[in-house]
Amino acid sequence: MATPTRTLTDGEAAPLRDRIMANPRPAATWLAVTAVLFALQAGALVEFMAALLADAAAALPGVAVPAAVLALERAADAVPTLLSRETIPNQGYYNGSGYVGTFLGLSPDLAWLLRATLIYAYSFVTLGWLWVGYERYRTHYRIADWTPRDDVIDRFREHKWGLFGVAVVAMFFVMVLFAPALSPTTTAANLEDPYGNELTYWTGDGTQTVTVGQANLGSQSQGTPQENVGPMQYDDYGRIHPFGTLPSGKDLFTFIAHGSRISLIIGLVSVGLSVSIAVVLALVTAYYKGKIDLGAVLVSDAVMGMPQLLLLIMLSVILSGTWIGKIYSGAFVLALIFAGTGWPAMWRSFRGPALQVSNREWVDAAKSFGQTPTAIMRKHMLPYITGYVLVYGSMTLGGAIIAIAGLSFLGLGVNPPTPEWGRAVNAGQDYVTTASWHISLIPGILITLVVTGFNALGDGVRDAIDPESDAEDQGGASGRGGGA
Amino acid sequence: MSRNDAATESGTANESEASRPSRAAADSDDSTVTADDPLVEVRDLKKYYDDDGFLGDDPVKAVDGVSLDIRRGETLGLVGESGCGKTTLGRTILGLEDATGGEVVSDGRNVARLSGKQLREWQRDAQMVFQDPEASLNDRMTVGEIVREPLDAHDWETASERRRRVFELLDLVGLNEEHYYRYPHQFSGGQRQRVGIARALALEPEFIVLDEPVSALDVSVQARVINLLEDLQEELGLTYLFIAHDLSVVRHIADRVAVMYLGDIVELGDTETVYSDPAHPYTLSLLSAIPGSHTGTDRDRVTLRGTPPSPRDPPQGCRFATRCPAKVRPAEFDDLSGTAWERIDALHTVLRERAHTETGLTERLKRRLGLAADASDIDEVVADLFERDSDVAAADGSARSDLLTESARSAVEDAVQFARRGEDEEATAVLREAFGSVCNRERPERHAVGDDGRVSACVRHTDEYEDPRSVVDRRFGDD
């Protein structure tokens, strides 16, 4: 009797690898397609990582960026990427009879549009394929035929508003990830070092070469119909500007695409930090209750009592000269301040659910057989608040993005030349009623859209985890956005 | 951990693994459990909750001076109304609650004071099965993970050994291997409770506290779970503390039964004798509440009146005095009818409740300032109790009945006077003074009843007073 039991149990408990070996087809086809999809755009992913790494290295005080990192960045550029500026170029010039240097000789606007469309199409296909992978796992390899998370996922799939949020957030992430490939030009050439780069253009009776800086002077958007390059318009130098140009003549789309990286990084760092603090604190206070809880209430009240805006202004002024203030053009300090002032509201939001779970009987049961407090918090409490973490995290992320934009608008946030959405709004505010309305309006709309997307995502997750709740509690997100 | 201990004690680990079940089996084979082999000794155990201490309120005395032995291999039933502290007693014995006072001794260890490694050892030896299998199983974990968790927490053997053990346990409680990967949601209540039992058995405990393990289940399922528990006890030589408010279940499974009222044990003895011949007035009324129970003479009318008083402020003297059907009455009121006593007790309860519920801050302030509210309330209560009784009114035609004798009425009037001024404390004292007896003054000791080691905490077991049973028969038996 012992032997069959044994083989059966071993078969039941086989690791995933063995289960795939037993039925390799679905996994193999899925992996093959994934590999192809990844290979197509590997360069863009490596570029993103390398850029992050280089930024991080540059952020360290008094240290030159290590050669290895620079080499990696160069290597990343060399990785062949299908949907890149190199394979589908939009920068070319008219030579009297046709376009030189653009993709298949298309006009620059069509070439750019094609590339952007392909990148978004690729991204959504990849996302869809990941979903297919999850479903294959669920039907072919997962032993449990049902888990509580299945219900949550099914409910989320029914949630239109939440799906809208997912779509918006996904588009935002695609912009962050593929910023260089989406932009009609590069940050190096257009924003950072315009006089070190040149371009060729058609003067009407021949081609000529000027520096980008000079060209930018001729493509400024200053509010008059003569001096304005609006959305999807060409400037005098044959360059396409999908979102028009800034008052300085630089390309607004490039500015926004790269600015999305800053927004997201500040958002992620600040939300990540404050969420971590809040979660750990919520678990500990809910588990031990009593004096620890009271202490946390007092500290969080004290922190919440401080005027966040004032603190931001003071600290960013004080720290602006120091090394920490220079990291990421001041963005890092902002993230830290957001995290330092944001955790109490977040903790307040997690505390209720955490207390509720800590009173559940299974926590008692775990105590009764001597489970350790950390394991109880991790296994029996944390899974019940991760939903709230997603909800408030995503809403606060939206809040952080708005707050950074607001600060940059006031001239306090991220310093030039690092692009930031709020600065674009600020730059265009004098031209809102003129021909150059696009400078403020487009980034403004995008900010609103992204923040709405994150909030919608949060709403969807909340309704999915807790179908009964119809509370209109928006947590700290709205307060945060309004505060800054 | 246990391996090392075993190695030093008996040479090989195998030997010690094997020794526990065999020893236990020997105990259970031997049906006459020796009285002087207690597994757990509880001595004067107290557990007070002092949660909202801001107003200086009295603590909730959930367990107040309990002493009992749990013998190796037996099933000790623990019964009582909800809120009497039986669950707290079970939890405090396990060390899930810190005892306020007293001790719990097992194998020479004072469990109530253990910490660190020794506490963990006790937590291996003693387990709990919870009342609500829905709430006591984490529904984000698979059944396998749930049953495995105690093993993981105590670093039991190797990972594959643990998995094998879980399958073994699932089999033991009547579940299948395929249940390993299912979630609690996919199970019926009975199956979930089996999972809870498997988890409790994982670490090979000797002692299990079963906290109303079947009361959340369908009646049809209850019997099967009870049978499972009995089989497991026999097979593994377990000792059970079976907490329940369902008296018939306890009668079925328990060897001995302890009856708990308001934080203390009032009667403790062999199940059959307690059920067939209850000694304590509380047990008597509790048992007569079971429909169709034939525990001797006709005692249909001995129903429990009202609800137990708050454990924040238990009555002085006998805990059960406020509701006792056999309460000793002062001789000078011998001529009062049963109804009259019922009404007086009811008034007493109302005054007590008033004295203890209206302790909100504003209410206290009002009293300080002499602004007693509710003066009219008490008049209405008195009218309801003593003046508007339809039976009595019909009998003599006047509004003012002679339900009470002259002296009784004046005592009631005195008390009501105080109550009108909001001095409920004093009003209660007056009533207690006038109608109280030894039951209100002394906390009764335990007296041996019969010759099988039964004890009951009631003054009526002394020679001085009439036996509770005959009193109840006299007062309620012949109507």
Ligand code: SF4
């Ligand atoms: S001591 Fe008095 S009140 Fe208590 S149970 Fe015995 S008779 Fe009843």
